[in-house]
Amino acid sequence: MPSEFNAPGLKRRKRKNGPAVLYWCARADLVKAGYRPETIRLSYTLDDPTHRDLISAACLKYQAEMLEWSSGRGRETSRFDGTILGLSRRYQTDEASPFRRLKHNTRTKDTYTLVIIEKAFGTRALAALKIGDFYRWYEAAKKPKVPGAPERVRRAYGIIKKMREMFAFGIMAELPECARLYAILEHARFAQPARRRITMELSHVEALVAKALELNRLSLAIGTAIQFETALRQKDVIGEWEPIPAGEAPSGIVLNGRRWTNGLLWSDLAADLVVRKATTKTGAFSAHDLKLCPVVLDLLDLVPIDSRVGPLIIDETAGRPYAESAYGREWRIVAKAAGVPDHVWNMDARAGAITEAEDAGADLDDIRSAATHSQVAITLRYSRGAVGKSRKVAELRQAHRTAKNMA
Template identity: 30%
Template sequence: MLRLGRSIGQPVTALNLERESMHFSPALWDGSDPLYAPCTRQAKGLVYWQPPRKYRTAGYKVGNMRLPGRIGDGNDAERAQLARTYTIEMIRWSQAGDVSPISPGTWGWLMARYRSDDVSPFRDLKANTRDDYLFTLKRWEETISDVEIIETNLVELKTWQRSMQKNGRSVAYIKRMFTILRIVAGYGVALKAPGAKDVKDILGELRLKSPKARKISPTTDQIAAIILKADEAGDNAFALGLLMQWWLTLRAVDVRGQFLRMTADEAAKAKEEGGIVRGWFRWADGLTWSMVDREVKTLTKTPSKTEDSAPDTLVFDLCQVPEIRSRLLATPVEKRVGPIIVDRNGIPFDRFAWSDKFRAYRTAAEVPSDVWMMDTRAGAINDAKRAGATPILLQHAANHASLETTNRYIREQNDSIAQVIDLRRKG
């Protein structure tokens, strides 16, 4: 249930901003209480954000705002976040004596709608993807919240692009920023926001450089050397996880799992159902012992990235990879419960700890620093290609929906060119 909050105290001026902020919970600024919803009221199953009278008396022009959805729909945390956003903008207005950037028709308004509407495609994203989107949205909101969508044209967009380039932003950063802006503009089209369609069309024609594809992929010997150093350090869990990434061509997230942010209702449900929970995060997507048969001969897994489009599980014959099977068999039967890959405290690794370990053992193994954790899957695919696997076999092993996706993992073009010339000479 939303925790309502209203401000109290003297009229707001630029001089008493700090004092005024103290009348709200610290969660207004740090998000420590995801359900804290200041300046809200409930009526007939709906939730409204309402600026206090003293702000309206002081000249604040933004009126009552209905927050999306209805009470009991499981989206309290999202409504609370929007209420905090409106409240912060109101307080900042009181400091600057300016018009609130949450005015309808501005980018700030549309981005808030994209984040919070119960029909927004933002809600269909996985929790970790939502976090990545929020990071980028925040960057846009810091710079263009008060810009009218209808006033945004090619000149404005190119100015923003060149400003990022001038500030030394990478090609990948600029591409990501404008990709999110195009997605938000697309939602504006669905809302029939004035100017949104024109902006979306312009962004569709705007030519943005894409980051260069990675050309590095680890070899079997390099992966073996890293695993050896992990074993020497007594880090058997990491060694096993990397082996499974390599031989089963799995993404790291499908081996170690990941911690996903929960809404308040998801947190309550997780508490009832059990599982591994850290504050507002729950563990998901990793390998568990329930995926391994009793004889440790097969492992079934639905990759997290394709679980909606390809719901059938992949079946791996562990007898084909005795180095993996022997490590699994070394775990006592009574301990074959929950996640397979856990640290010494019995807790699954997060992505940062996993990458840190890879770098540490890579350095110990004297493997070049330009070999990254994220290259492991590409390395496995290229290793299979060198062994003679056909394109369709590579596609199936990587569990890609199209061969085009698999081709993006092929990083040994020069070797392929040399092989073709050799075949033609022999022919």
């Protein structure tokens, strides 16, 4: 394609038979922020020289509209046309919306659900909606992706939950129909996804560590061992990538416009090998003595002294912290090779740590504190199949019976 051919956003999609199909595609970051349409098919072909000017003009037009929206003029917060799409856009762009105060990773996940909602029934007017519409949408959303696959209850429930949040915002923004629809969903009942019951066990950790070392993936071995021994969340161990605020100069470790943050540093281990850090989810302070974690100690000893600077978990192939989703992807490859069942996920290390602690007879409030939970009820959700407390109760009952019979 000649360098003077100016067609921003132009993409080609090959076909088995016939010329490639041309599309104009919006910037990915603006699509995440709520811009629509994502793509526009162009009824031209690059094989015809007379079409080039038309292609360029169309792309420049669509690009200008997108950039105008990005500047703020195209997404005025006061606009609302009474549709689900209009409410969704207002929910995403109004500075007073709770959506604007979500953490970037939560906002990204929620945007995925909002896109589903907009595509499926964005044109529906709020005034025309009844309870039957919501039940019908829920049933359609939970259908298996392919015949015979499990129902997607989590997906369906997530859509209903997000619509409740949108209507709640609509009430605060004094938008018509939102109070009526929120009241409907407040009283309606939809099946929720079952709580996860899987835990990672010590045998899984040992198998994965051995295989990771065999495959020269020391980072995955260290990360998994720390997660299991300390009950720290994955992102508190390996870190995450956050957008750099507008107007702020890039600094630190930067990749694709995002800065690495929140992961463990070698300096966090200090001289006494006690990890002290504020956790990302709640800000609660966590402290763990790694000298009491022999699996972790053995792995740390494998890291050369001159490499013990900066992030603790480094992607061996890239020489920097793992890119978004790469840690989980590489972890699964090693786990599969180690014989760890597919239904055991990396995130199950936290539940495994809490379950093992309860089985060992640890006080439940001590476990809660170690896991940085605010309430014991939350800790109990992570204790999956532990028999520590029930064993203690059974032993006390047996002792009581013995004493009673001897009286």
